[in-house]
Amino acid sequence: MPPTPPSRPATSFDRRRTTAIELDGVTFGYDRTRNVLSGITMTIPRGQVVAIMGGSGCGKTTILRLIGGQLRPRAGRIMVAGQSVPDLDRDGLYALRREVGMLFQFGALFTDLSVFENVAFPLREHTDLSEDMISDLVLMKLNGVGLRGAAQVMPSALSGGMARRVALARAIALDPMLVMYDEPFAGLDPISLGIVGQLIRKLNDALGVTSVVVTHDVYESLKIVDYLYFVSEGRIVAQGTPEEVRASTDPFVRQFVDGQADGPVPFHVAAAPLEASFGVHAGR
Amino acid sequence: MPAASAIVDGLRRVGGGTRRAIARMGFAARFAFAVLMHSPEGLKRIRLTLREIYFSGVLSLVIILVSGLFVGMVLALQGYDVLQRYGASESLGVLVSLSLVRELGPVVAGLLFASRAGSAITAEIGLMKATEQLSAMEMMAVDPLARVVAPRFWGGVISMPLLAALFSTLGIYGAYLVGVRLIGIDAGAFWGNMQSVVDFRRDIVNGIIKSGVFGLIVSLIAVFEGYDAAPTAEGVSGATTRTVVGSSLAILAADFVLTVFMFRGVGVV
Numbered sequence: 001m002p003p004t005p006p007s008r009p010a011t012s013f014d015r016r017r018t019t020a021i022e023l024d025g026v027t028f029g030y031d032r033t034r035n036v037l038s039g040i041t042m043t044i045p046r047g048q049v050v051a052i053m054g055g056s057g058c059g060k061t062t063i064l065r066l067i068g069g070q071l072r073p074r075a076g077r078i079m080v081a082g083q084s085v086p087d088l089d090r091d092g093l094y095a096l097r098r099e100v101g102m103l104f105q106f107g108a109l110f111t112d113l114s115v116f117e118n119v120a121f122p123l124r125e126h127t128d129l130s131e132d133m134i135s136d137l138v139l140m141k142l143n144g145v146g147l148r149g150a151a152q153v154m155p156s157a158l159s160g161g162m163a164r165r166v167a168l169a170r171a172i173a174l175d176p177m178l179v180m181y182d183e184p185f186a187g188l189d190p191i192s193l194g195i196v197g198q199l200i201r202k203l204n205d206a207l208g209v210t211s212v213v214v215t216h217d218v219y220e221s222l223k224i225v226d227y228l229y230f231v232s233e234g235r236i237v238a239q240g241t242p243e244e245v246r247a248s249t250d251p252f253v254r255q256f257v258d259g260q261a262d263g264p265v266p267f268h269v270a271a272a273p274l275e276a277s278f279g280v281h282a283g284r
Numbered sequence: 285m286p287a288a289s290a291i292v293d294g295l296r297r298v299g300g301g302t303r304r305a306i307a308r309m310g311f312a313a314r315f316a317f318a319v320l321m322h323s324p325e326g327l328k329r330i331r332l333t334l335r336e337i338y339f340s341g342v343l344s345l346v347i348i349l350v351s352g353l354f355v356g357m358v359l360a361l362q363g364y365d366v367l368q369r370y371g372a373s374e375s376l377g378v379l380v381s382l383s384l385v386r387e388l389g390p391v392v393a394g395l396l397f398a399s400r401a402g403s404a405i406t407a408e409i410g411l412m413k414a415t416e417q418l419s420a421m422e423m424m425a426v427d428p429l430a431r432v433v434a435p436r437f438w439g440g441v442i443s444m445p446l447l448a449a450l451f452s453t454l455g456i457y458g459a460y461l462v463g464v465r466l467i468g469i470d471a472g473a474f475w476g477n478m479q480s481v482v483d484f485r486r487d488i489v490n491g492i493i494k495s496g497v498f499g500l501i502v503s504l505i506a507v508f509e510g511y512d513a514a515p516t517a518e519g520v521s522g523a524t525t526r527t528v529v530g531s532s533l534a535i536l537a538a539d540f541v542l543t544v545f546m547f548r549g550v551g552v553v
Binding site: 068070093094095097098100102104105106108109110111121122125126 | 415425
């Protein structure tokens, strides 16, 4: 009689799939009147760093929340490591999230815990490791982001760039298969910006993870990513490798890359005609 | 017809407001149920609950003890002024202890607890939401209801009866200082009358039940308002205000209802 195979967990994620994330025709709205995202389709291969770019409020962060299962799409398919995220129950979602690290815009460090305890948090919650092992792992992760010396500091004493690096160490504490970055460059000085950018690339390659970076920092992204998607008004309007983006003549890409005030994204928001606003009428 | 249109608009606003209020109450009820369901998971992290008992209970001690002492002293002065007109100044201990144990202890301690600890709980959870700490926790597969909300809720529920008991104790001691030490009422009469009139089951247990109910009310309102706060500075400030106002009104309303049921048959109701 053949040996009984070990029972598999209810939800399993295939870390070796060539496609880490697949979005197909994803539509989402916070209320019934307006769609924030319409028909988003993208494929993110395993091991790559992919940027999702677009102006503020275009729905970039919403895409991350849909991938992480914090929101459910109105229509479309979201697959992460072979599992349909909207179809996962609570246990399945939590199993997914143990495989996913996320870096929030301003770090979202727990302000009542030290840097060390912040990084140790996921290890304490999800593993039965000994205190010595946790200490070694935390210091290794902090060393990886250059902050081993700040282990006992409270988050309130950190600069924005350091807080982002601690959050990065926390995001990779459980050795995830996927790391999502929500505006990792926002509000950083040029040195911190370069450090965070390089860390994203190096950690991605060293740990063999897949990285999704939501950002509007076009120059930093072009240096570190493998592929870019441009999102505007809830739709993907352009995509390509950094070389293709640099050479692109697409008006939206050019406006975004060159930082032009006016273009496909208009300078003025929709408003009544100028004459009506200022009370000027023809013939007067 | 502008007048008709204004009436329709007014009715629409009233209807919309009522519908939103009912929806929020429904959400609050579901939230309370979820907190109770997550409580066993939260209480497993007993150190977190003990930490919250420290923040809600121990750090509220100064305001509770000082207020209790002064309320007791003022009660003794006012009580003596009335009782001595009827030659019943030896009943001062009874007056003060019944007032404190039955009413003032639970109610005033509850109001102070709502202002000191309830507002702090709301502000803390609201700011954790505004700074995405709750979202970060969710994305790390840790349920904020079990890790953040349940320990704060039970920390408040456990602290409140203890604080009310200390409030009443210090109040009675304050009355002793004024009545016996300052005014000169006989200490034997002060304590003896108190001992013979105050009933453990009817007075003390009912007072503890009241303070437990107020602890539940304040803690639930505080964690709900924090969790439901808009993630902005204005949202957190509004939620904190709603916690203090809502808890205070709820304590007074619940006190009346509880008093009606608890002291039926004492000759009033």
